[in-house]
Each structure stands twice: as structure tokens, then as C-alpha cells.
Amino acid sequence: MTLLSRKADYALLILSYLHQNTGGGNARTVADKFGLSPSFVANILKELAHHGFVAGHRGVKGGYALARPADTITLAELLESIESGFRLTMCNPSLPDQHHEQCSLAGACTLKGPLTVVHNRLLEVLRAVTLAELFDPNGSLSQPSALLSLSLLPATTTTTCRSEPATVTQA
Amino acid sequence: MTLLSRKADYALLILSYLHQNTGGGNARTVADKFGLSPSFVANILKELAHHGFVAGHRGVKGGYALARPADTITLAELLESIESGFRLTMCNPSLPDQHHEQCSLAGACTLKGPLTVVHNRLLEVLRAVTLAELFDPNGSLSQPSALLSLSLLPATTTTTCRSEPATVTQA
DNA sequence: CGAAATAGCACTTGTCAGATACGATTACCA
DNA sequence: TGGTAATCGTATCTGACAAGTGCTATTTCG
Numbered sequence: 001m002t003l004l005s006r007k008a009d010y011a012l013l014i015l016s017y018l019h020q021n022t023g024g025g026n027a028r029t030v031a032d033k034f035g036l037s038p039s040f041v042a043n044i045l046k047e048l049a050h051h052g053f054v055a056g057h058r059g060v061k062g063g064y065a066l067a068r069p070a071d072t073i074t075l076a077e078l079l080e081s082i083e084s085g086f087r088l089t090m091c092n093p094s095l096p097d098q099h100h101e102q103c104s105l106a107g108a109c110t111l112k113g114p115l116t117v118v119h120n121r122l123l124e125v126l127r128a129v130t131l132a133e134l135f136d137p138n139g140s141l142s143q144p145s146a147l148l149s150l151s152l153l154p155a156t157t158t159t160t161c162r163s164e165p166a167t168v169t170q171a
Numbered sequence: 172m173t174l175l176s177r178k179a180d181y182a183l184l185i186l187s188y189l190h191q192n193t194g195g196g197n198a199r200t201v202a203d204k205f206g207l208s209p210s211f212v213a214n215i216l217k218e219l220a221h222h223g224f225v226a227g228h229r230g231v232k233g234g235y236a237l238a239r240p241a242d243t244i245t246l247a248e249l250l251e252s253i254e255s256g257f258r259l260t261m262c263n264p265s266l267p268d269q270h271h272e273q274c275s276l277a278g279a280c281t282l283k284g285p286l287t288v289v290h291n292r293l294l295e296v297l298r299a300v301t302l303a304e305l306f307d308p309n310g311s312l313s314q315p316s317a318l319l320s321l322s323l324l325p326a327t328t329t330t331t332c333r334s335e336p337a338t339v340t341q342a
Numbered sequence: 343c344g345a346a347a348t349a350g351c352a353c354t355t356g357t358c359a360g361a362t363a364c365g366a367t368t369a370c371c372a
Numbered sequence: 373t374g375g376t377a378a379t380c381g382t383a384t385c386t387g388a389c390a391a392g393t394g395c396t397a398t399t400t401c402g
Contacts, residue, residue: 001255049380058369059368060369075289088174114304114306115175118297118312119174122174125293134289142288177390197346197347227348228348233348
């Protein structure tokens with residue numbers, strides 16, 4: 001289970017680029033920078049523009065730039081836009097009827113309330129993180145030591161996200 | 172974006188049934204109860220048994236029962252088993268190489284650290300919820316009002332990660 | 343021995359993310 | 373005023389994986 005789709009992942013990457021290069025950039029520049037397909041990057045930028053996160057300017061010297069300061073955009077907001085809403089379970093709204101009916105179990109599903117609470121807790125975490133924090137190499141999110149020491153009790157998989165230069169073919 | 176797959180969703184439902192009926196039950200009984208396909212329920216139970224959450228007993232009077240008390244199982248543990256691990260982004264381990272290479276960006280991806288912090292925060296939330304709490308109709312998770320009012324603060328570095336037994340009981 | 347249940351595979355189906363392509367539109371510049 | 377380069381909008385294809393089904397082996401009880 002992956003929380004961020006690759007699209008959202010790349011969206012973050014692209015936004016961080018636009019954040020650092022205040023002059024902005026066009027799709028091809030960004031694609032080149034990250035070694036991605038220009039069409040793919042263009043698509044993500046289009047979607048970001050459609051949701052008002054970046055502003056696109058057409059024409060020869062056109063390109064994209066952040067439409068809002070990064071510290072006014074929360075991770076929750078971005079995900080709710082890029083992904084189609086953040087749901088915990090399927091049995092919320094707008095579902096094909098048969099599933100809804102199965103889940104509601106004649107209205108006796110005792111899980112909905114508690115799961116909604118959990119959902120809101122997760123949302124809080126995402127709401128508490130702005131893109132500015134995420135992009136700031138000296139921000140509170142970049143000194144995980146204190147937080148990690150708190151959270152690494154039974155220590156599951158992830159821990160570190162392989163920040164090494166990646167043993168891939170590269171050279 | 173849906174956090175719980177339908178399988179995980181039904182797994183919770185089935186576990187809650189086994190939690191309430193301490194005598195346990197067989198796949199067909201559970202399927203009948205929830206109006207699901209017996210094969211489907213059997214499959215989920217098999218997987219739950221494989222991960223040690225329920226114990227299966229074969230034979231004519233066989234069936235399934237919880238193998239561990241519900242208050243020793245956290246939502247995080249269940250999800251990590253049922254779903255294939257809980258990741259925030261794709262750029263962790265075990266990826267097709269080309270994606271990995273793209274993500275590593277010659278090792279200059281500044282997002283990894285901060286995203287790992289966010290990931291751990293989310294994990295904290297899931298770790299703080301036990302199945303017993305989730306299944307208890309009178310538990311703290313069934314009175315969302317107080318919790319919501321608590322958690323709606325900007326909460327940047329406060330966090331402190333609710334590692335407490337969710338005793339945030341509305342005072 | 344036979345019925346009933348789990349255990350373990352193998353398989354089909356359906357959906358959606360991932361990714362691409364192309365025409366329309368807009369803006370700059372000569 | 374026409375050409376070029378860029379975004380915009382949409383339509384489409386594809387592959388991976390979740391969702392769901394079925395069958396056979398094994399175990400247990402009567």
C-alpha cells in the first residue's frame with residue numbers, strides 16, 4: 001500500500017523545483033532536470049495548474065510558476081486535489097451501490113465511527129505539514145532525529161529512504 | 172486514494188465478528204452473516220491465519236477464532252500484513268530500477284528526509300489504534316467530537332505523537 | 343469410511359494508475 | 373501579419389495489480 005501515487009510524488013518534486021527556482025520553468029526544463037518524459041511532466045503541471053497550485057503562462061517565454069506561496073499549501077490539500085480525495089475506506093460516499101449495501105450491513109456497521117476518527121487523525125498529520133516545510137532543507141522536518149527516536153519503537157520496515165546515490169546504472 | 176483496500180476493510184469486519192463471538196466461527200457462517208461470497212471470506216480468513224491474527228481449526232467442528240487478543244493488535248500491524256507494507260512514497264526499496272533511478276535524482280532528492288518524517292507520523296497514528304478500541308462501541312474512538320477539537324491545532328512541532336493509549340478521553 | 347471444514351494454489355476478471363499523443367489555443371517576435 | 377513555441381484540453385492505450393472464483397489436498401470428527 002503506497003499512500004502517495006507516483007503522480008503525487010512527482011508533483012511534489014516539481015513543486016519543489018518551482019519553489020526553489022522562483023523564476024519558474026517550463027515543462028521541458030523540469031522534465032530534463034528530473035529525467036522524466038516531457039509529456040508526463042506536462043500532464044502533472046497541467047493538473048497542478050487546474051487546481052490552482054501553479055500558474056501557467058503560454059507563449060514563447062511561457063512556463064509555470066507557483067501560484068501560491070508554498071507555506072500556504074498543506075500536504076493534505078495537495079493530496080486531496082491530486083489524488084481524488086483522501087479516504088480511509090471505500091464505504092464512505094459515492095460508491096457503487098452493492099458495495100455500499102454490503103458494507104452498511106443493514107446499517108449495523110459499528111466500524112464507521114471509529115474509522116472516521118482514525119481518518120481524521122491521519123488528516124491532521126497531513127494538514128500540519130506545509131510544502132514550505134517539506135521543501136526546506138533546514139526545516140523541522142529535515143531533522144528527524146528527535147522525532148524518529150520517538151517513533152522507532154517496534155520499528156517496521158521503512159526507516160530510511162535510501163538517500164545514497166543509488167547503486168543504479170548511472171555511471 | 173483509498174487507504175484501506177477492500178480486502179483490509181472486510182478483514183476488519185471479519186475480525187470484529189470474531190472478536191464479538193468469542194466462540195469463533197467458520198468461513199461460511201461469517202460469509203452468510205455479511206452477505207459475502209464464502210470463497211471470498213475464506214480467502215481473507217486464510218490470509219489472516221497465515222499472518223497469525225486468527226487461528227484456524229480444521230475438521231467437522233473446525234472454524235476460526237482470534238489467535239491474539241484484539242488489544243494487542245494495532246491497526247498499523249494489520250495493515251502492514253494485509254496490505255503489502257505501508258509506504259508513503261514509491262521511492263523506498265524494491266522498486267523497478269528505472270523508477271528508482273528517476274527518484275534518486277543523482278542522490279539529490281531533498282524530499283526523502285521530510286517525507287520519512289511525515290511517514291512516521293502517520294504510522295504513529297495507526298500504531299496508536301488497537302483493534303479492541305476500534306471494535307468497542309463505547310470506546311474513545313466512538314466519540315469523535317472531543318478528539319477532533321483537540322487535534323485541529325496547527326501543530327507543527329508539537330506532535331508528541333499520541334503514543335499514549337489514546338487516553339485523550341474528552342475529560 | 344465419509345462429511346465438513348481449513349489450507350494452499352492457480353486462475354480469471356475488472357479497474358485504475360501510469361503514460362502517451364494530438365489538435366486547439368495563446369502569446370511572443372520578426 | 374504570419375510563424376513559432378509554448379501551454380491547454382482531451383482522448384486513448386497499456387500494464388500491473390486488486391478483486392474475486394474454483395479446485396484439490398489435508399485434517400478432523402462422528
